[in-house]
Amino acid sequence: MSVATLQRPATSLRRTKLLTTALLAVFLIYTLVPLVYLLIAATKDDEGLFNSFGLWFAPQFHLFGNIRALFTFQGGIFTRWLINTAFYSVTSAVGATLLASAAGYAFAKFRFLGRDFLFALTLGAVMIPQTALAIPLFLLMSKVGLVNTPWAVILPSLVNPLGVYLMRVYAEQSVPDELIDAARIDGAGEGRIFATIALRILSPAVITVLLLSFVATWNNYFLPLVMLESSHLFPLTIGLADWYEVSSAGGGGQALFPLVLTGSLVSILPICALFLAMQRFWQSGLATGSVK
Amino acid sequence: MFDFVTATPTQAPPRHRGHRLRRRLVPYLFLLPFMVLFVLVLIVPLLLALDLSLYRDTLARGQIFVGLANYFSILDDSSLWDGLAHVVAFGVVQVPIMLAFALGLAVLLDSGVLWGRRLFRIAFFLPYAVPSVIGALIWAYMYGPSFGLFSSIAHAAGVRAPDFLSGRMMLVSLGNVVTWEYTGYNMIILYAALQAVPRDVVEASWICGATPWQTALRIRIPLIGQALVLTAVFSIIGTLQLFNEPEMFKAIAPDVIGDHYTPNLYAYTLAFTDQQVNASAALSFVLGAIVAVVSYIFMLATSRRAAGAG
Known part of the structure; x- marks a missing residue:
């Protein structure tokens, strides 16, 4: 890679390479075992779970049976949860990204009264424990009658202070003032400059914030737990946690274990696929924030 | 528009x-x-909670203003201190271990002397994409005695598996789940910072005859101090608000994890089980204050040390 690496003898380099890769491989096993366990467990029925080794398949391959059971159990409520989760995540991510882009752009490219104060306020919010906020938020939402509606989950998720920070840093580095001035001289309005020029340059950061907000909502547990009561409004995390608690308590005598495991697998697949597909973007986007 | x-x-x-x-x-x-x-x-709920925390619900006269009384009784409540003791013990051990792993992995990846860098980078990050609730649930099943992975391995080897869900082991078991979930995320941040260290600085140290280890310890790691502080602060904040993992483990170990195993579990119980909204609001503020003070002290301490070293 670097000059000196090339100068060192080939055999020692090979040995170092082997050692590094081996060390990383050990941690890789630790990282992957739970996921492999989940993948294999999802192919077993209740009996297979109890009577076969965790990291190997049971004699009966039950994955498709489990999936069928998952999507038909309790009148197909799992499909409902899947749709809810997708809806909450998409609306929150798009909204949060738009708001954060506009705010970050303003912080980066304009000088105005109160800029430092407002930015400090935004950053300070990162420090507030999410969960310390959820209970006051619940009280507020119940005052205005929004508890147990999708709004109670979506509205708070639209505010992403970290996204504003990332956008500001990225805009400062990548959107040249000259370009904005040139567009102004050409008579473009500020809204149009932002929408057609700045947003395009900001697209790596936009995708990062989009992805991070999406994942944050997809994976959120505490906020919907506090806000939602009706199971037809639940996202996947709450629904699965419910089934899991019922099955762990041994309630109902129902064989819920395979459903919980298969449901877990189904709900992490979209998000893993999304991360894999978008890795170029979020890696560079996260880099922006940490370097500053 | x-x-x-x-x-x-x-x-x-x-x-x-x-x-x-x-x-x-x-x-x-x-x-x-x-x-x-x-x-x-953010602001309105905070003000609302502040307001609520100054009142108390009484049977005779409804909501009455009590000043700071709720705060005094929360600070006098052993349930809060039990929870704090757990998260502090957790944080003192788990956060350094996790960040050491994250830093080690990042340095190894950044050294470039390895095969399959892209594969490692993405695989380490995967657990972050798994909802913490599901991560906790998978580990709970693996720890569990009924069809747990560890118990079946131990059974095959003819030994008894440790009881991961006992009172003595619980913090370790939870710490492992959190380490599994967030090491990769922290690694990505540190790795990105390492990649941004100017190449000429690194190459100069090579030319001066530094070994890879010396370069890593003396040149690269000090240069990413800010990113390290960032990951540490976020980890501390996360630890103090620990909720999802213990909440999930409560289902399989109800005797170990009670209603106040962490301060956040306690705040949740107060608000939604005990209907003590005023006390819960006060607790939220106390917790928020602790988070702010701890993060602030940590940042102050690390920036002073960095200034002293520079």
């Missing part, structure tokens, strides 16, 4: 002044949507 500003009456003759006014308003208009929601979902 901002065009209505240009269409104000000042547009025509004193063109210069209208232009300047417009220019002054623009940043506020960009900020407006974010700030309105920011105030609605």
Whole structure:
């Protein structure tokens, strides 16, 4: 890679390479075992779970049976949860990204009264424990009658202070003032400059914030737990946690274990696929924030 | 959406002044949507909670103003201190271990002397994509005695598996789950910072005869101090608000994890099980204050040390 690496003898380099890769491989096993366990467990029925080794398949391959059971159990409520989760995540991510882009752009490219104060306020919010906020938020939402509606989950998720920070840093580095001035001289309005020029340059950061907000909502547990009561409004995390608690308590005598495991697998697949597909973007986007 | 500003009456003759006014308003208009929601979902609930924390529900006279009494009784409540003791013990051990792993992995990846860098990078990050609730649930099943992975391995080897869900082991078991979930995320941040260390600095140290280890310890790691502090602060904040993992483990170890195993579990119990909204609001504030103070002290301490070293 670097000059000196090339100068060192080939055999020692090979040995170092082997050692590094081996060390990383050990941690890789630790990282992957739970996921492999989940993948294999999802192919077993209740009996297979109890009577076969965790990291190997049971004699009966039950994955498709489990999936069928998952999507038909309790009148197909799992499909409902899947749709809810997708809806909450998409609306929150798009909204949060738009708001954060506009705010970050303003912080980066304009000088105005109160800029430092407002930015400090935004950053300070990162420090507030999410969960310390959820209970006051619940009280507020119940005052205005929004508890147990999708709004109670979506509205708070639209505010992403970290996204504003990332956008500001990225805009400062990548959107040249000259370009904005040139567009102004050409008579473009500020809204149009932002929408057609700045947003395009900001697209790596936009995708990062989009992805991070999406994942944050997809994976959120505490906020919907506090806000939602009706199971037809639940996202996947709450629904699965419910089934899991019922099955762990041994309630109902129902064989819920395979459903919980298969449901877990189904709900992490979209998000893993999304991360894999978008890795170029979020890696560079996260880099922006940490370097500053 | 901002065009209505240009269409104000000042547009025509004193063109210069209208232009300047417009220019002054623009940043506020960009900020407006974010700030309105920011105030609605952050500032207003905080003020509401502050207000609530100063009252108490009484049977005889309804809500009465009690000043700081709720705070005194929360600080006097052993349940809060039990929970704090757990998260502090957790944080003192788990956060350094996790960050050491994250840093080690990042340095190894950044060294470039390895095969399959892309594969490692993405695989280590995967657990972050798994909802913490599901991560906790998978581990709970693996720990569990009924069809747990560890118990079946131990059974095959003819030994008894440790009871991961006992009172003595619980913090370790939880710490392992959190380490599994967040090491990769922290690694990505540190790795990105390492990649941003100027190449010529690194190459200069090579030319001066430094070994890879010396370069890593003396040159690269000090240069990413800021990113390390960032990951540490976020980890500390996360630890103090620990909720999802113990909440999930409560289902399989109800005797070990009670209603106040962490301060956040306690706040949740107070608000939703015990209906003691005022006490819960006070607890939320105490917890928020602790988070702010701890993060602040940590940042102050690390920045002073960095300044001293530089």
